[in-house]
Amino acid sequence: MLYRTKLKTVLLVLILMISLCLAPQAQAAVANNAAEFTISPVYPTEQQAGNTGYFSLAVHPASLVPVKVKITNTNQHQAVTYRLKVGNATTNPDGSINYANFKAKKDSTAQYQLTDLVPQAQRKQTVTVPANQSRIVTVNLRLPAQTFKGTIAGGVYVARLTNSAQKQAGNFQTQNHFAMTLPVLLTEHPHAKRIAKMRLDQVKVQAGQVNARLHNVRPVLFGKLHIQAQVTKAQQTKVIAKKTVTNYQVAPNSAFDFLVTDPNKPLNAGHYTLTMQLRSGPRHWHFTRDFTVKASQSAPLTKRIGWFGLPLLLWLIGGGLSLVILALVAVILRQRKKLHQQ
Template structure:
């Protein structure tokens, strides 16, 4: 679980006001200093105090408190939100611990956020610290594998920033967040390895570019790291590779899924029957997955029309050729009409 060995900082830029206002009104940029930090407070059932994240061995039905310390090194009080979150996999192929509206995976039996008490907003005094405590209720039944999640700690937006965003000037500010990972597991349970399944495959757009989107699912309660994915797309029954893609360093959370995008490199989608082959290698196994899928003419036209940087058909040559054809046919008709008229006069 290398992704838990450190706290990472997430910079989120907030920018408001329409483009025209940005072009006509003065705006300022605030460089924010990170004045707070977080430290896990390990309970007695922590397996290793040197991990940098919570690795808790729990028993069925166990109820306990889990605490995290937030330090404020700034000269004024700060407010932060501390939110327990369930680990998911984002569409970049990375484990994600941010609060998300993404639907739970169909194979996820125990979501970490459902086992913890709710989010808390706390005020940290200047040059002080605050301990934030949550209640963990472990599943009543035995479970194999791991339940993964984290504490997402984010600063509350400054009222002055909010007001400036709604005023005439535009303000760009940075907001930061820390994540401390949490893993729950039980003793005496069978070893679980990740298991991948290729679900729906369909045409679409990725960053406004034509793509084939394949939903990849990890159906077991174990994470997968160091993923190397090679994707190849062929027409059904043919050997020629039409599109291919290769990505490295991806991850998947336990019992999660994500949409893996295969960029067509500004080539238009074409209707037909295709086969996707994905070769996946990771630190806990390897898989070869295949699935056939169809691109309809309606889908191809829909996404090709919306795609950027896609060569568009130049209709002018066809229009000119069509007009020339009509003119030529008209002239032929006139010549035929005149010849017929001349023949009638000579009779």
Template sequence: MKKRFWQLVLLMSVFFGNLGLIAHAENLNYSVSAELPKNQITDSVSYFDLKVTPGQTQDLTIRIKNSDSQAHTYIVSPNRAMTNDNGVIDYSQAKAKSDASLKFDIKSALSPKQTVKVPAKTTKKVTIKLTVPKKDFSGIALGGINVIQEKNTDSSKKSSGTTIENQYAYVIGLQIREKAKIDVKPNMKLLQVKAQQINYRNYVTAQLENTEPVIMHGLKVKSYVTKVGSSKKLLTTDKENMAMAPNSNFNFALGDGKKPLQAGKYTLHLTATSDKGKYKWNFTKNFTISQDKAKSLNKTSVEKTKSYFWWFVGLGVLIVILLGLVIWLLIKNRRQNNDQ
């Protein structure tokens, strides 16, 4: 039996004012909420926004409400916030690699993953321990408490064939800082440019890094690729309404993934702005796509597969024409015999 599990984190806002999550689905039979403590900075939000001091320890409490008629087990995972390749802050990735610029990892300050069983029609409190490092940290540390219902293995064994299971998760955002006012400014670096394959489509990707402990809001990127020494734009990609988690990076993809890669020497031209244009960065970087790299990626791209599809379509049309011709000849021959 083959299975794919898609964890859908619903309605998660990446912006400062709305880190809390309420997931909705017709068949969702549980909910999660946070008990906001006294050191909460903003009381009007549903996520943890805490002012802390060096060396402080604190128990954070969330409530899991099981509305179903049977008991369920839930997996509670405190995670570090990261930026996915769509330019969205993601709190659900437990195994995400930390960025090299990260000095204080909030995940290391939280108690590890735990499983919690909640009886039917019951609300249960779950405690996550926060231990703030003794050394001061600047800006904010951003993470989230991810809650997902454990799969029912008994029902899974009864199914057969290839199935797709959608798993809905709740995330309670967690933001901690030592100062109520954040005085850190975002900063972007371009780490590398390369050709790579994403979901069997070929792109040129620019790895962008937010090197500072602050959220980068309202990120807009305008980019294009030329041959080295040329002004002709070969690829152009603009995107807005993105965000980056503190001390994180992501791969910004250029192109639509529909064209085969061509070997050669190229130049990336990229401009990024954030916070309604308050911050701006300009990058120009040369990169090379080798013959071997282009050949390897083009061979496994989905567009290559599509070419076979149209070949089969053409073959099918030819077979239909030949069958039609045979039928026409048979009918013609029968009419000639009848005339004789």
């Protein structure tokens, strides 16, 4: 009996392992074929890093640099229309770089951004590619006569417009969106060493959550950013919130919000101190900032923590019930005393 049980267990484990090995392969095939198009860079003479899969251009003042993107329609039977747009690089809150942001305002510390160099008519283009063919779309970069320092970063974004995989499920219709981005990096002095400079612009509080607004104020793209942050009560040393991350990437002249607190453990009203240590390669930054959480900014009542780690709402309910019980006891005792006197 013990042998049969062991044999069944081994067979179940083998079946599970085979299933796990096959499932990702099937999903990957669907994911790769669903978009039915590819994009690739056509490098100009200014390309400095070889076949990297993106544009890394060493440019000169007052020059015209063609950025060409090859769009290949892999659909065997249908022509497909695509929308090409040019965007600027920004830093996401999760420490990744968005190379095609179309909504963010120009950073106050940036001399130029990529869209400043592109004619208005070329920032958004539409092209139709016949079935199983390719087309090249050109974006001309007009470099200013005035030199710039560091790196200008952005990207060319291509989205499929025709038949975006509409699916009907009952009364609901869903539409998949397929898009790809090619980063574009520009520099006039590719061998010059630029040092990043980070600063803490602001500490923002909402619903008991603390966000530190970190700002890269120089035209330097860098990665491997290590951040350690902790929050203590003002003039105290006990840490009540902390967070550590590694390998963050930061776009040139960009700011992002770093969430310090645990979303499940918002802060109550009070006075606090935020301490941050940042490190990227040989560069280190240290920030300390006192801040106040007002009652209107504090954690919702349902999430506040009281004594012994119990929710504050539970303490309030318990306290209210206790007062009601005491009031009832007082009324009963008073009635008994009256009856006894009678």
